[in-house]
């Protein structure tokens with residue numbers, strides 16, 4: 111990594127044995143759980159160890175914290191390169207950038223950067239994702255409308271290619287491969303490090319506006335109402351008035367702010383308070399229980415609240431307070447279906463919600479956000495419009511057929527589903543949703559003619575054509 115002034119050592123210290131680990135047999139799955147893939151798993155500490163781990167393997171994929179929901183970070187019968195051993199980072203205070211190895215998590219970065227007066231411009235709904243994973247999925251936050259994706263703030267990155275070279279890529283240097291790597295789901299190579307532009311902040315406190323909304327139309331209106339840039343709607347899709355919910359708009363407090371001066375406290379990250387035990391029985395999570403919880407959540411929220419002070423971590427990463435929460439869904443796990451449709455195609459959201467209800471597929475968590483314009487990366491998910499993420503039990507009868515119908519609806523409206531959440535999309539649906547797929551494939555194939563980089567997601571969806 112290029113040198114800079116202030117150096118932060120890895121935070122926290124790597125666990126014992128965190129150095130290079132030669133490939134061992136293992137079984138891995140995505141965050142949504144479900145069937146595990148038998149793989150060879152290596153945990154290299156640097157580029158040389160990565161090259162050594164690859165020796166003799168004809169198929170490999172990088173893995174970060176495994177927070178993608180489906181099969182993006184695994185390759186059945188192949189090599190999985192766990193990057194979490196690569197975890198140092200450096201802050202350039204003058205330049206307002208951080209240069210981080212790919213395995214550092216965003217939570218680790220925030221914990222060091224925010225007290226120093228800087229924040230990552232884009233964070234997802236969990237702090238437990240790596241820099242490599244954030245770039246490979248070109249993740250978005252609640253502020254996509256003003257900040258774009260994570261990749262838009264990457265000034266440069268190091269990529270290990272299938273030929274064993276390390277390329278330094280940037281928006282104006284190797285720009286096609288750079289753009290193909292943003293949202294490229296690890297299929298262009300292994301990201302080793304990245305330099306990310308930061309935003310100055312006075313601290314870890316947010317000022318939050320809240321509105322309780324009665325239906326989807328009110329939610330859409332509240333999401334684009336004046337207010338802070340971090341915008342999100344939680345929707346209750348199990349209650350009687352389908353589509354009711356709670357919308358928040360949040361912004362950072364300024365340095366001279368009265369709240370900050372009053373010494374209000376709050377962290378940039380959250381601690382988990384409990385863990386769902388392994389072997390949590392199937393069937394304990396029921397629509398009736400979640401319906402009652404949703405009712406309580408809705409009733410307890412203020413009808414209209416302005417300027418409430420909340421810590422960044424608690425606001426951005428609420429799910430992180432319960433470790434291993436997907437176990438609540440039982441051994442079969444959950445599917446997350448995240449779609450985006452362009453402005454003007456709002457009717458698709460209503461249709462999806464209505465069809466879920468009619469099919470009696472319970473949705474235990476639904477989150478709606480607005481997106482700003484798309485970027486240049488061919489596989490980047492966001493486009494200007496609305497994104498809806500639905501958490502559904504994988505075991506729910508009829509869920510597979512229902513989601514196939516949604517694919518047709520979404521593609522027909524020029525929308526798409528998010529590959530980082532996907533566990534079931536078929537090749538024809540992928541091609542219908544990502545119009546620049548062929549361009550991405552040609553850039554990728556030039557960089558990796560032997561198709562070393564492959565994943566279960568890549569093979570299942572046809573991102574990678576298995577022609578060798």
Ligand SMILES: Cc1cc2nc3c(=O)[nH]c(=O)nc-3n(C[C@H](O)[C@H](O)[C@H](O)COP(=O)(O)OP(=O)(O)OC[C@H]3O[C@@H](n4cnc5c(N)ncnc54)[C@H](O)[C@@H]3O)c2cc1C
Nearest residue numbers: 174175176177178234235240242243246249250295296301
């Ligand atoms: C609770 C929760 C909330 C979330 N909220 C959001 C959200 O708001 N917005 C959003 O965009 N996403 C969100 N996500 C999804 C998450 O941000 C992405 O799936 C992210 O890619 C996960 O990072 P990871 O380190 O766990 O990567 P993994 O899941 O391990 O891998 C994801 C992809 O990145 C690739 N990859 C990982 N490391 C590297 C590397 N070093 N080089 C090349 N490729 C690599 C893998 O091959 C794989 O294709 C959420 C996930 C969870 C569990």
